[in-house]
Amino acid sequence: MGRIRVLPDAVANQIAAGEVVERPASVIKELLENSLDAGSTSISIEAESGGRRLLRITDNGCGMLRDDAMLAFERHATSKLSSVKDLFSISTLGFRGEALPSIASVSRLTLETHAPEESTGSVVEIHGGKMVRCDEAGLANGTVITVRDLFFNVPARKKFLRSDQTELAHIASLVTHYSLAHPDKTFELRHDNRELLHVTPVATLRERVFQVFGSHILDDLLDIGEHEKEFLLPDPPQGLPDEERTRVFLLRGFVSMPQVQKYNRNSIYLFVNGRLIRDKLLMHAMQAAYHNLMPPGSFPFALLFLDCDAEEVDVNVHPSKTEVRFRHGSWVHDYVRDAIRSSIMQSRPLSSLPMHAPPQPAARLPYSEFSQQMENASIRNVIPPDDVQGVQPADLNLPTFTLNQPQGPAPRFDFTDAPPPTPQPTPATVRTKIPDTHGGLPDGVVLDAVHSLDILKDLRPLGQLHESFILAAGRDGLWIIDQHVAHERILFEQVLRQRAAGHVEQQALLMPMVIQLTAGQQLEYAQIADELRLSGFDSEPFGNRTIAISAAPAAVKPGDIEKILFEILETSERELRGASLDEVRRNVCATIACRAAIKINMRLDQQKMEWLLHELAKCEHPTNCPHGRPIALRYSTRDILKGFHRI
Ligand code: ADP
Ligand code: MG
Numbered sequence: 001m002g003r004i005r006v007l008p009d010a011v012a013n014q015i016a017a018g019e020v021v022e023r024p025a026s027v028i029k030e031l032l033e034n035s036l037d038a039g040s041t042s043i044s045i046e047a048e049s050g051g052r053r054l055l056r057i058t059d060n061g062c063g064m065l066r067d068d069a070m071l072a073f074e075r076h077a078t079s080k081l082s083s084v085k086d087l088f089s090i091s092t093l094g095f096r097g098e099a100l101p102s103i104a105s106v107s108r109l110t111l112e113t114h115a116p117e118e119s120t121g122s123v124v125e126i127h128g129g130k131m132v133r134c135d136e137a138g139l140a141n142g143t144v145i146t147v148r149d150l151f152f153n154v155p156a157r158k159k160f161l162r163s164d165q166t167e168l169a170h171i172a173s174l175v176t177h178y179s180l181a182h183p184d185k186t187f188e189l190r191h192d193n194r195e196l197l198h199v200t201p202v203a204t205l206r207e208r209v210f211q212v213f214g215s216h217i218l219d220d221l222l223d224i225g226e227h228e229k230e231f232l233l234p235d236p237p238q239g240l241p242d243e244e245r246t247r248v249f250l251l252r253g254f255v256s257m258p259q260v261q262k263y264n265r266n267s268i269y270l271f272v273n274g275r276l277i278r279d280k281l282l283m284h285a286m287q288a289a290y291h292n293l294m295p296p297g298s299f300p301f302a303l304l305f306l307d308c309d310a311e312e313v314d315v316n317v318h319p320s321k322t323e324v325r326f327r328h329g330s331w332v333h334d335y336v337r338d339a340i341r342s343s344i345m346q347s348r349p350l351s352s353l354p355m356h357a358p359p360q361p362a363a364r365l366p367y368s369e370f371s372q373q374m375e376n377a378s379i380r381n382v383i384p385p386d387d388v389q390g391v392q393p394a395d396l397n398l399p400t401f402t403l404n405q406p407q408g409p410a411p412r413f414d415f416t417d418a419p420p421p422t423p424q425p426t427p428a429t430v431r432t433k434i435p436d437t438h439g440g441l442p443d444g445v446v447l448d449a450v451h452s453l454d455i456l457k458d459l460r461p462l463g464q465l466h467e468s469f470i471l472a473a474g475r476d477g478l479w480i481i482d483q484h485v486a487h488e489r490i491l492f493e494q495v496l497r498q499r500a501a502g503h504v505e506q507q508a509l510l511m512p513m514v515i516q517l518t519a520g521q522q523l524e525y526a527q528i529a530d531e532l533r534l535s536g537f538d539s540e541p542f543g544n545r546t547i548a549i550s551a552a553p554a555a556v557k558p559g560d561i562e563k564i565l566f567e568i569l570e571t572s573e574r575e576l577r578g579a580s581l582d583e584v585r586r587n588v589c590a591t592i593a594c595r596a597a598i599k600i601n602m603r604l605d606q607q608k609m610e611w612l613l614h615e616l617a618k619c620e621h622p623t624n625c626p627h628g629r630p631i632a633l634r635y636s637t638r639d640i641l642k643g644f645h646r647i
Contacts, residue, residue, distance in 0.1 A: 024051025
C-alpha cells in the first residue's frame with residue numbers, strides 16, 4: 001500500500017480554515033460577502049466578546065433552498081461558479097465554496113435560512129464540522145448565520161486572538177468598509193448589545209461617508225468624480241472586432257487633500273469590483289499621485305472604487321480573496337495615479353492653502369483650522385522631508401552651551417528707547433550669563449530671560465537659529481524666541497479659552513479608539529473623565545479597564561491621541577492626587593498644547609514667524625510655557641553697545 005492518502009474532508013476543512021478564518025473579523029468578511037452576493041439590502045451583525053463567543057449575521061437576501069442549505073457545507077460547494085471559464089470573469093464576491101465548511105469546522109455554527117420559493121425554511125447546526133441538526137422551520141425570508149465559540153476545537157488558533165477590543169476593532173473596520181461600498185443598503189453592527197454602526201440606505205457615496213465619518217472628515221476630502229478610461233487590448237485574439245478589444249475602467253471615490261496626513265495606510269480603503277482588497281500596485285499608484293505634495297512616510301485618507309471588466313482582474317490569488325492581480329498592471333497603475341493626481345491638482349491644493357494669505361489673528365480662526373494652517377504651511381515647502389515627524393527637544397543637535405541661572409535677583413536694565421514694561425509681580429529680569437568657552441558670545445555679555453513681552457508687538461523676525469529659535473530685532477535689542485514653547489503657550493491659552501467658553505473644537509475619530517488602562521489609570525480616568533470630555537475628548541468606559549475614544553480635540557493629531565491620554569492620566573496619577581479641578585484642567589490643556597505645538601528643528605517662513613510673535617504678544621502670560629520654561633531671551637541694545645565698547 002502506498003504512503004500517500006487523501007485527507008479526510010474534516011482535516012481539509014480545518015486546513016482551509018487556517019487560511020480563510022484567521023480571526024472573528026475574517027468570519028464576518030466571508031459571511032458579509034455571502035449576504036451581499038445573496039442580494040440582501042439589509043444586513044445586521046451582532047458580536048459578543050469581540051466575536052469569540054458569538055457572531056451573528058442576519059440578512060434579507062435570497063435565502064437557500066433546503067437541499068442547498070445542506071450542500072453549502074460541503075467543500076467547494078458554491079452556487080457562484082460552474083466552470084473554469086467562469087473563474088476568469090467572477091462577478092460575485094465569493095466563488096471558492098470554502099467559507100461555510102471552513103467556518104463550520106472551527107466553531108458551533110447554526111444556519112437558519114428561508115428562500116421564498118419554498119414554504120418553510122431550514123435550520124442546520126454543525127459543531128466542529130459535524131452535523132448535529134437539520135430541521136424544517138418557519139422562518140422569515142433570508143438567512144441568519146450564528147457562529148458560536150470560534151476556535152473552540154483549535155486551541156492553538158484561539159491563543160493567537162488578541163483582546164476583545166482589538167478583535168472588535170477589526171470587525172468594526174470591516175463592516176464600516178463594506179457599508180461604504182454599498183450606500184444603498186442598511187448595515188447594522190452591535191457588540192454586547194451596544195450599537196456601533198447603523199446606516200440606512202442613501203443615494204450617494206458622499207451621504208454614506210457623512211453617515212459613517214461625519215461632516216468633519218468630509219470637509220477634508222475631495223470627491224474625485226468618475227474617471228472612466230478605455231483600454232485597448234494590445235494583443236487581441238485574431239479577428240476580434242474593435243469594440244470587443246475595449247476594456248472600460250471606472251475609478252471613483254474620495255481622497256484627502258494633501259494636508260491630511262496619516263501615519264500609516266490604515267485609512268486607505270480600496271475596492272476592486274466591490275471587493276475590499278489590499279493591493280501593492282494600487283497603494284503605490286496612490287502614493288505616486290501625492291508625490292511631492294505630501295512628505296514621504298505619510299499617507300492620505302482614500303476611499304476608492306475601481307470597477308472594470310471581470311476578465312481584467314484575477315481575484316483568485318489568495319484564499320481570503322484580499323489580493324488581486326491585474327492583467328494589465330502597469331496601465332492600471334498609471335491610470336489610477338493620473339486620475340487621482342489630476343483631481344488633486346484641479347482642486348488647486350497649493351493656492352488654496354492659507355500659506356499665501358496674510359496671517360490671520362488666531363482668535364478669529366477655529367482651533368482646528370489654525371493648527372491645520374500651521375501644518376499645511378510646513379508641509380508645503382518648509383519642512384525638509386526628514387523632519388516631518390517632528391523632533392523632540394532632546395533630539396536637537398545644537399552646539400553645546402549651558403545657561404547659568406544665577407541665584408537671586410539681577411540688576412534691571414534701563415530701557416532708554418523702549419516703553420516701560422507693565423509691572424509684573426516680580427519685575428526683575430533674570431540675567432543669564434553665557435560663558436565664552438565655546439567661542440560664542442564675548443565674555444560678559446548677558447541674555448535676559450524675559451519676564452514681560454509686551455514689546456513683542458514691535459518685533460521684526462530676522463530668521464531662525466538652528467530652525468528652532470526665532471531671532472528678532474526689537475527696539476530694545478535682539479530677541480531669541482523658542483518657537484516650540486512660544487507656540488505651546490499660544491495653544492495653551494487658546495485651549496483654556498475654548499474650554500472656558502464651553503466649545504472646544506473636536507474631531508470625530510474614524511473608528512472609536514479603544515485604549516486599555518492599568519488599574520491605576522482606570523481610577524484616575526474615573527476622576528477626570530468629566531474634565532477630559534470638556535476639553536474635547538469624548539470617551540466612555542468600554543468593558544473592563546478599557547475606554548473607547550470617539551472624538552478628540554481638533555488640534556491633536558490622531559496618532560498622538562493615545563499618547564496624550566496616557567500622558568494626562570500619568571501626570572494626573574503622579575502629581576495631581578488631591579489636586580484642584582483647576583490644576584487638573586491646566587494639566588490637560590498643557591498636555592494638548594505641548595503635543596500640538598510646532599516642534600523645534602522645523603523651518604518657519606517669515607509670515608509664520610511674524611504670526612507666531614503676533615499671537616504671542618496677545619497672550620495673557622507670554623513669558624513662560626505652561627510647564628514653566630522661558631519663552632524668550634533678550635540681548636539688550638545696551639549690552640550690545642557695551643560689547644562693542646560704544647558705551
Ligand atoms: P462561496 O461564497 O464561495 O460560494 P461559501 O462557502 O461562502 O462559498 O457559500 C456556499 C454557498 O452557500 C454559496 O455559494 C451560496 O449559494 C450559499 N450561501 C451562503 N451564504 C448565503 C446567504 N447569506 N444567503 C444565500 N445563500 C448563501
Ligand atoms: Mg462565500
